[in-house]
Amino acid sequence: MAGGPRGGVEGNRNSARILVLGGGISGLLAAWHLRRRGCEVEVWEASHAAGGWAQTLPWPGPAGEPGFLERGPQGLLVGRDGALDRLLHDLDLELRPPQPKGPRWLGRGGRREPSPATLTGLLRAPGLGPGGKLRMLAEPFIPAGTATDESLHAFFARRLGEGFARELLPALVAGVLAAPPERIGLEALPRLQRLEARGGLLLGGLRAGPERTRLPVGGTGALARDLTERLGCVHTHRPAQALEPLTQGRWRVHGAGLSCEAEAVVLALPAQAASSLLAPVASAASRILADVPQLELRVWHSRHAMVPGWERGLGLLIHPPEGRGLLGAVSLAADDPRGVPGLLQLRTYLGGAYPVAPALHTWAGVFAELRHWLPELPEAVQVREEVCPGAFPLLEPGHGTQVARVLAGLPQGLVWLGAARFGPGIPDLAEGIAAWAESASGALPAVTRA
Numbered sequence: 001m002a003g004g005p006r007g008g009v010e011g012n013r014n015s016a017r018i019l020v021l022g023g024g025i026s027g028l029l030a031a032w033h034l035r036r037r038g039c040e041v042e043v044w045e046a047s048h049a050a051g052g053w054a055q056t057l058p059w060p061g062p063a064g065e066p067g068f069l070e071r072g073p074q075g076l077l078v079g080r081d082g083a084l085d086r087l088l089h090d091l092d093l094e095l096r097p098p099q100p101k102g103p104r105w106l107g108r109g110g111r112r113e114p115s116p117a118t119l120t121g122l123l124r125a126p127g128l129g130p131g132g133k134l135r136m137l138a139e140p141f142i143p144a145g146t147a148t149d150e151s152l153h154a155f156f157a158r159r160l161g162e163g164f165a166r167e168l169l170p171a172l173v174a175g176v177l178a179a180p181p182e183r184i185g186l187e188a189l190p191r192l193q194r195l196e197a198r199g200g201l202l203l204g205g206l207r208a209g210p211e212r213t214r215l216p217v218g219g220t221g222a223l224a225r226d227l228t229e230r231l232g233c234v235h236t237h238r239p240a241q242a243l244e245p246l247t248q249g250r251w252r253v254h255g256a257g258l259s260c261e262a263e264a265v266v267l268a269l270p271a272q273a274a275s276s277l278l279a280p281v282a283s284a285a286s287r288i289l290a291d292v293p294q295l296e297l298r299v300w301h302s303r304h305a306m307v308p309g310w311e312r313g314l315g316l317l318i319h320p321p322e323g324r325g326l327l328g329a330v331s332l333a334a335d336d337p338r339g340v341p342g343l344l345q346l347r348t349y350l351g352g353a354y355p356v357a358p359a360l361h362t363w364a365g366v367f368a369e370l371r372h373w374l375p376e377l378p379e380a381v382q383v384r385e386e387v388c389p390g391a392f393p394l395l396e397p398g399h400g401t402q403v404a405r406v407l408a409g410l411p412q413g414l415v416w417l418g419a420a421r422f423g424p425g426i427p428d429l430a431e432g433i434a435a436w437a438e439s440a441s442g443a444l445p446a447v448t449r450a
């Protein structure tokens, strides 16, 4: 959508009280909260569509039937009373009723086993002896940690035992964040810290209530589409190219032959894009953001004849590096409106921080590897590769200190939000941006300091 500029256009100039740069989920959520607090807001999105990674794209079936694929999340993980739950409620977005899930597996030791994310899976967990399983039961008695630079590996080893962290965690984490748990800081999954503060993974989880994957009718991208329509101030084809400081903390943003003055500018951008804009005006913050590694994911979408027993969808995570770069695969349920009737729609992830074997650079190689774990899988009737450069920022242990340095290095009137600040998961982005907006309370000087 490309709405007309608001707030008084003069030639190619206009002004907005707050200008949000980036029309991904972070920028749309920031604009949504600011608007609800009575701020006049405008969003600039560089590409032809808002939503960033969270977009549902058309992918017609083999005979031209309507069909879709997700660029990013296939569903939204929603916890009770969380920011995403409140947002979905406020937007009244139409959601599919929760459905039972099909099989979930862990590929390990050359075989597939039930996923350790379920109770049966945990009890049958491969590579974990009775001592390791008993150790996990001690989790509620483990005190909260105090280290500020803890890795996901160290966190899980402390809470659930070294056996869990070594044998099961790598596949669980690679399937979500595409990197080894030793290389990821706790900041990448802030809800773990929240659970620990509420008594641990088990007790905190029980207190917080179950998390459920919710599927908006119309795909995950419906969230961005709905926010864009309601905001009515999202301008596409508007790449921000330069920030110019004015007096009293005001800024002028230049891009696409336009300039816009604002009392505050929100950079809801991937770390590298934020770094480029900040280089001339906040060099220390820019250098920190430039150093945040970005992971590239390779994603293959494929359609196959339906396999009996997989009608409710399947999930497969592979213990790295056994999959030679293949991290996992997940399918839609047979009655999912994004798919094509009668076909199994699968999405296979490769890469991230893991090297991909040369043989897996083509679909033939990926399919051969998939067949090792899923021998029932028939030949594909349709495939499509989507490479996702910069899919996730890699938030390394100690990232929280870097975030604090970036925030301290921002001049008055500039705000930085996004996956490199709050973690790449959409529930965490929703939580972080809601808390930021809450602390800002609509007062502009506070908006920029928060």
Ligand SMILES: Cc1cc2nc3c(=O)[nH]c(=O)nc-3n(C[C@H](O)[C@H](O)[C@H](O)COP(=O)(O)OP(=O)(O)OC[C@H]3O[C@@H](n4cnc5c(N)ncnc54)[C@H](O)[C@@H]3O)c2cc1C
Pocket (backbone or CB within 6 Å): 021, 022, 023, 024, 025, 026, 027, 044, 045, 046, 047, 049, 050, 051, 052, 053, 054, 071, 072, 073, 074, 075, 238, 239, 240, 241, 268, 269, 270, 273, 297, 299, 388, 391, 392, 418, 419, 423, 424, 425, 426, 427, 429
């Ligand atoms: C394959 C894949 C699977 C994923 N699966 C999940 C999942 O299951 N669950 C989950 O919670 N998350 C998942 N994610 C992560 C999640 O989708 C992202 O972390 C989230 O969408 C990031 O949103 P964002 O707005 O911060 O950034 P982005 O989506 O990157 O949006 C940034 C926007 O800024 C725009 N932009 C860039 N430069 C400029 C500029 N100079 N001026 C103006 N605009 C600019 C870009 O065009 C883009 O639209 C997945 C991501 C990928 C790629």
